[in-house]
Amino acid sequence: MFPLAVLSNSDRLVLIAGDNWCPVNCGENDKDKGFMIDVATEALAISGYEVRYIEMPWLRAIHQAREGKIHAIVGAFKDDAPDFYFPKIPILKLSPNTLFTLAENTWAFNNQHSLNKVRLGVVQGYDYGHLLNAYIKSHRTSPNSYITQISGDNVVKRSLLLLTSKRIDVYVDADPVVWFQAKRMGIINKIKSVGSVSPRESAYIAFSPKLTSSEKLSLALDLGVLRLQLDGRLAVIAKKYGLQEIHYR
Template identity: 35%
Template sequence: MLPRSCLVVVRGLLLLLAGCAGTARAETLVIAADLWCPINCQPGAERPGIFVELAREIFAESGITVEYQALNWARTLHEVRRGELNAAIGAGIEDAPDFLFTSTPVAQSRNCFFTRADSTWRFNGVPSLSQQRVGVINDYSYGDELNAYIDQHRHDSARIQVAAGDKALELNLGKLRLGRLDVLLENSWVVQAMLAQQGKAGELREAGCREPDVPIYLAFSPALPSSARYVELFEQGLQRYRADGRLQALLDAYGVGRP
């Protein structure tokens, strides 16, 4: 029989090993995007964004912790594609067609054209953009027709100006206010939320929207074997949350419409 002191040591080692095993079993899923509030807001905020809260709640039901990082969009797509991150928040299929998507989108993105209040211009198809300096964000997808126009003129600052980095939308808003842009192309929820945050709700004029709306998703890495399981879990969660009203309640909490 082992002396009592040895038993204490053995018991301590067993507890330590059990603790390590528990830590090894803990599962964390890392999602990211540039700040696109209310879709995803400041990390650590009480309301970190619709997609962030939804992902955390759905995956928590399977014992999976969701970590959210704010990164610029081009870097997010690059790191998700390489498997350094698990998923990109708010991606459309055109953003990254090689990613893994749920059958059900989380929401629909309505991309609209915003001008200063004194402008009379309205969007009436791509030809109506020819005399406008339009602000867009690097590596965002705005639909095939607009993407083609942006690619054709992205080196002509009299037509297209591309912002990049963690504060790309703020940069475009600032340029619009200063008269360095004529038109800002952006998700309508996102513009409204940022203007409200800045205490400037209603400052800009909506001058038409792209049709149809674009489905947006939590898009998973094509490089990680775990992605197929995550897609299945998230799809099942979306179906439950739509059916029982929890998704609509979350949208209502952020003051936005139906998905």
């Protein structure tokens, strides 16, 4: 764990946290820390900042940033933390609610009502878009609820294990994240995508609403990302993580 006093040690050090959502942001101790972390590191370096990435459960990351104990969270949609400072330029565009099931499953998503026929696995605190957020909220306390909420560390891997062990029928997450983890686990042929509830949304590194430096850091990130786009460097980093042009344009 990092010392909270580190914020006062240097006004050029930026602490960014999130749960392992590779290839967006990966493990804290991984050689390759993920697309958004690499982009933020290079983009903020242009303005003289140094990035330190910290891996922690998603809800804890939001709480720590909201309290001003870290500077930012990574891989955030606007409904994850609407009170945060969001840059003008999104680093990624993803569907937060692509649905995955076992390859042999014949279930298909037609509308929200079709979800009533399956056991749905979701990650606690994730933003899945207005429609699916409303569905999860309305069914969370129902006595007939088939929603399993996962929290803590390694949520994507643990959710896919629930799926392959048939403890849930459908798992919802961003498609590059699921395919990346499925490849690592050797189960890429055991699962399939059955569509998304809503179109792609912009994903960001979002800055603490409590820290006075947040607006300045948000602007510095925008300027750096724009430079990386113009230099072609953004595409190079995306290719490293197997992301397509549709994800970062």
